[in-house]
Amino acid sequence: MNIRQFLACTQSxxxxxxxxxxxxxxxxxxxxxxxxxxxWEAKTAILALLDDPAPVVRRAMAEACAAxxxxxxxxxxxxxxxxxxxxxxxxxxxxxxxxxxxxxxxAMGCETIRATIAARHHLSHAVAGALAEIGGADTLAVLxxxxxxxxxxxxMLRMVERHGGDAGVREALLARADLPIEVRHAVGARLAxxxxxxVTACGWLSxxxxxxxxxxxxxxxxxxxxxxxxxxxxxxxxxxxxxxGQLNAGLILRAILSGQMAFAETAFAxxxxxxxxxxxxxxxxxxxxxxxxxxxxxxxALLPAVVAALSAWREAADGTSTLRGVGLSRRMIERAITACxxxxxxxxQGVMALLTRYEAEAARDEARAVARAxxxxxxxxxxxRREADEAAAExxxxxxxxxxxxxxxxIPEPTALDRIALDPRDRIGDRRFTDVASPEADIVAERxxxxxxxxxxxxxxxxxxxxxxxxxxxxxxxxAETEAxxxxxxxxxxxxxxx
Numbered sequence: 001m002n003i004r005q006f007l008a009c010t011q012s013x014x015x016x017x018x019x020x021x022x023x024x025x026x027x028x029x030x031x032x033x034x035x036x037x038x039x040w041e042a043k044t045a046i047l048a049l050l051d052d053p054a055p056v057v058r059r060a061m062a063e064a065c066a067a068x069x070x071x072x073x074x075x076x077x078x079x080x081x082x083x084x085x086x087x088x089x090x091x092x093x094x095x096x097x098x099x100x101x102x103x104x105x106x107a108m109g110c111e112t113i114r115a116t117i118a119a120r121h122h123l124s125h126a127v128a129g130a131l132a133e134i135g136g137a138d139t140l141a142v143l144x145x146x147x148x149x150x151x152x153x154x155x156m157l158r159m160v161e162r163h164g165g166d167a168g169v170r171e172a173l174l175a176r177a178d179l180p181i182e183v184r185h186a187v188g189a190r191l192a193x194x195x196x197x198x199v200t201a202c203g204w205l206s207x208x209x210x211x212x213x214x215x216x217x218x219x220x221x222x223x224x225x226x227x228x229x230x231x232x233x234x235x236x237x238x239x240x241x242x243x244x245g246q247l248n249a250g251l252i253l254r255a256i257l258s259g260q261m262a263f264a265e266t267a268f269a270x271x272x273x274x275x276x277x278x279x280x281x282x283x284x285x286x287x288x289x290x291x292x293x294x295x296x297x298x299x300x301a302l303l304p305a306v307v308a309a310l311s312a313w314r315e316a317a318d319g320t321s322t323l324r325g326v327g328l329s330r331r332m333i334e335r336a337i338t339a340c341x342x343x344x345x346x347x348x349q350g351v352m353a354l355l356t357r358y359e360a361e362a363a364r365d366e367a368r369a370v371a372r373a374x375x376x377x378x379x380x381x382x383x384x385r386r387e388a389d390e391a392a393a394e395x396x397x398x399x400x401x402x403x404x405x406x407x408x409x410x411i412p413e414p415t416a417l418d419r420i421a422l423d424p425r426d427r428i429g430d431r432r433f434t435d436v437a438s439p440e441a442d443i444v445a446e447r448x449x450x451x452x453x454x455x456x457x458x459x460x461x462x463x464x465x466x467x468x469x470x471x472x473x474x475x476x477x478x479x480a481e482t483e484a485x486x487x488x489x490x491x492x493x494x495x496x497x498x499x
Contacts, residue, residue: 015054022049022057026064030071043072050078058082062089069095080105088116103130111136118143122150129155137166144172156183157240164190181225181233182240188221189246216357219251226263231276238266247271249298250354256309257332257358271296283310301347305355308332308339328362 013021028034029042049057062079065071066089076096080087091097091105091113103126106114114135117127119142131143132155140159143149151159156173160183163169170187173179196214199205205213222241226234241247247267255263261283269279272295282288289310293303312332337355340348 015052015056018049018052018054019056019060022046022052023060023064025049026061030065030068046072046075047078050075055083055086059086059089062086065094066090067093067095071096077101081108084110084112087113091116092120099124099126102127106130107134111139114139115142118149119146120149121146122148125150125152125155128152132156132159132162137163137169141166141168141172144169144176147176153180153183156180157186160186160190165194180236181229182237185218185222185225185237185240188225189218192217192221216361218246219254222251223255223258223260223263226260231262231266234263234266235270238263238270242270249302252296252298253302253306253309253354254328254358256306256313257328257336259313259329259332261313268292268296271298284314286311301343301351304339304343305336305351308335311335328358328365330359330362330366333359333362 025042026046029039029046034042046061049061052058058079061075062082065075065079071094073096076090076094079090080094080097080101087105087109091102097105102117102120106117106127107130109117114131115138117123118131118135118139120127123143123146128143128149128151131139132151135143140163143151144156144159156179159169159173164187170191173183173187192214196205196210200207200210222237226237229237238247241251247270252264252267255261255267265276265279265283268274268283269276272279272292274282274292274295279292282292286307289307290303293306294300298306309332312329312335333355337352337359340351340355343351
């Protein structure tokens, strides 16, 4: 059948029959190993079917060519621009579509189209970046959940900036194994801001107080993320904080008071442009601290607190004293507060308020640690008590079982004499031992063998008695044999006398 005959036949049939014919023709073109002329005619017929008014026909062709790399590019591009249910079939997996085709489809399509593209395997940086810029919250959640999608750190930060308030987007990003540390911090900061906006809207906290609590929570999150993260990750998050305007003197002072000197050194190096080794050397010199502080552009009012905190840290590093506490160190905070007491009130007020909040936070952290240790100790004691009770119960059960076994072992087994005395078949009145013959007795006798009473008695006798009995029997036998031999010798003499 040539192309004219095929098209003429499809004009007068139903949409379902045309869809079946279109699917068969598409599969024949893709997998039928047609000759050149037949393949050209089939391709022309397939492209002509794109003008069919029934969407079911185009859907059938999309299902047939969605995963094939041999599908005609004009056919796939046309189907990608079709209705949503048709376009999604080829946009989800077609290897014929280029990044430009996907970006154009995402720009011109709806959120369903974008979500379908976001779920494609091995999505490129370009397509993922385009989706991060124009996609909605649902699309970005699908993109973040796609483990094969190549998303840059900047695009992830853009996703947090655009739709970080959506819980689905945050959860999907946090579930990624390759999530950079700066993106993790951005997600935490966005969550803190969302909670701050919520409590402010409810009237539970004032906007200023809520903003301060959100900022301090973000600072704690930064230090927790950098703890053990490595020098490279710490440098990246410090750079991110500087670019976003979150790297300030308060955060650096918190890092010093918390003993996070790696973060403090990285922050000073980033702000001053000095090498890490040079910064580490200056932090161990009292006059070098002031130079670093001024070159970093930090507030002059915080310098006495920074110097006092670093002095306490050096003493702890040298072994002169010890620092205790979870998170913020109360000893370092006390040293900083003492150093700021001689400052003018106008300069001291803000610094003392900050240090007082840090001291209260450190005290609460220590109280939490103590309460947690007490709770863990109580749980351990309770678990030990339960184990002891279970062991005691098992021991009692074992003792009871052993007592029952011993009681059962103390009951003597019936001896042969007992069995003979108790066996009704061996009683004197049993019909089997009477002189009266009966068929029933014979039948019972045949079914139940009799017990030998003499043998049973001999079996029940002690071994010593049996040995004595056997010796007596042997002496009687020997005496009988001797007497018989003597009689045999005297027999001729008796016969002679008798004669």
